Amino acid sequence: MNTWLLNIQQQLSRQILASKLPHALLFAGVPNAGQEKLADWLINVLLCQALHQENVGHEQLIIQPCGQCKTCKLFLSSSYPDHLSIISDKSTIGVDAIRKLSQFFEKTAHIGQAKTALVNHADQMTISAANALLKTLEEPTSNSFIILTTDRSDLLLPTIISRCQRIEVRPPVGEKLLAEFNKQGDDAFVNLTHLNELTDEGAAVAYNEFRAQVVQYLSAYQCRAEVLVTLAGHTDSFRWLEKVLVDLMREQSGWKIAASDSTLNKQQLWQIYSLAQAANTKLKTLVQVNRQFLSEKLLADICFAIQNSGQK
Structure with a gap:
């Protein structure tokens, strides 16, 4: 994980330990800043059954997934049934994909207690898709988490942004x-x-x-x-x-x-x-x-x- 992502991991770890993590998060930043890395780490943490804490500095702890439990192995093999990824191979994310996400959260978790969904490049959602996602964001089910990533947050509906905890990923420049x-x-x-x-x-x-x-x-x-x-x-x-x-x-x-x-x-x-x-x-x-x-x-x-x- 890039060093500029560590502070964000620490912040999210504190929220998780205090049971204060919101149900919707938006990771925004320039391309290659690490939004997808953060999203994968956070989802793996939320699903892992045997978390451990990693000391990265003076009184700075980051929660890490074990990588060995059943849920970790299933997630790493992209076959975990309580997680859904929306990754479009086209230039847009259509309303049908977001409706699938909404239906996913209506069902009971198969293995763990938490259910997670990832929408990569959320700025690619059509207006209809964005409006459909709004309904899910406004009426979250218990123990459900939606993670959005974007490198063009200016293209997202303000109402989408306002219903997420927005985290700006800011890499260093120069030396x-x-x-x-x-x-x-x-x-x-x-x-x-x-x-x-x-x-x-x-x-x-x-x-x-x-x-x-x-x-x-x-x-x-x-x-x-x-x-x-x-x-x-x-x-x-x-x-x-x-x-x-x-x-x-x-x-x-x-x-x-x-x-x-x-x-x-x-x-x-x-x-x-x-x-x-x-x-x-x-x-x-x-x-x-x-x-x-x-x-x-x-x-x-x-x-x-x-x-x-x-x-x-």
């Missing part, structure tokens, strides 16, 4: 985050959006190569073909491009960022960043988008923006 992964560096802005580069050496090398190529393209229109290949073919490329541009803007503002040979001014960089952000939004939100065409158009728009500003 503290690098230390979590035994990395070194002086980028004060590194965060979990860069997780792939932090944990995958190949991804880190690819990013640095792409960064150098983008700087060459912006400064002298060189490496266009290389930049285009990466934009069109690499999953992280549009996010990488935004990071490169943000770093260039920070560098111009006096922040200590890896040096570059960029000759663009702040206005040009902001205009290019806006173009990249708009393209990235299209890539994320449009159902059918031609990534190759989008990448070619973006580079053409960037070239036009630089030339039109009188820089070249």
Whole structure:
């Protein structure tokens, strides 16, 4: 478990020991912050028949499941009958899935006393699904617990949020985050959006190569073909491009960022960043988008923006 999750585990452990855990909890945070890890741990704790306490510091205790009892083994094998997971393989969670959850709680527990349900990426619920969940949240059955996770809490209905104990998962940034992964560096802005580069050496090398190529393209229109290949073919490329541009803007503002040979001014960089952000939004939100065409158009728009500003 990541160290930034320990305080939350301690808080929840205290609530459990005092029998004050609410029946609905919402773990919210940026992608990969650990919402799903917390949810799995909490559900396993609620179902375990032989809990033990783990000392992680001065007077800091965390309840841990034993991992050996019948319920733990069934839960870990995804076959525990008193737990239901709602994990959509589509872009939305429909009302039928939430109705199934409501019906699940109406039945008596098979093995233990508690029943649990997990709704991962709860922001994917349709309006009908969210309204159906509201009824279950408003009329909880005894010894029932609903855990929601999200990395887009702004998309959840306020009424859903208000009926849950909301727990924000806040990872560290900069040097503290690098230390979590035994990395070194002086980028004060590194965060979990860069997780792939932090944990995958190949991804880190690819990013640095792409960064150098983008700087060459912006400064002298060189490496266009290389930049285009990466934009069109690499999953992280549009996010990488935004990071490169943000770093260039920070560098111009006096922040200590890896040096570059960029000759663009702040206005040009902001205009290019806006173009990249708009393209990235299209890539994320449009159902059918031609990534190759989008990448070619973006580079053409960037070239036009630089030339039109009188820089070249």
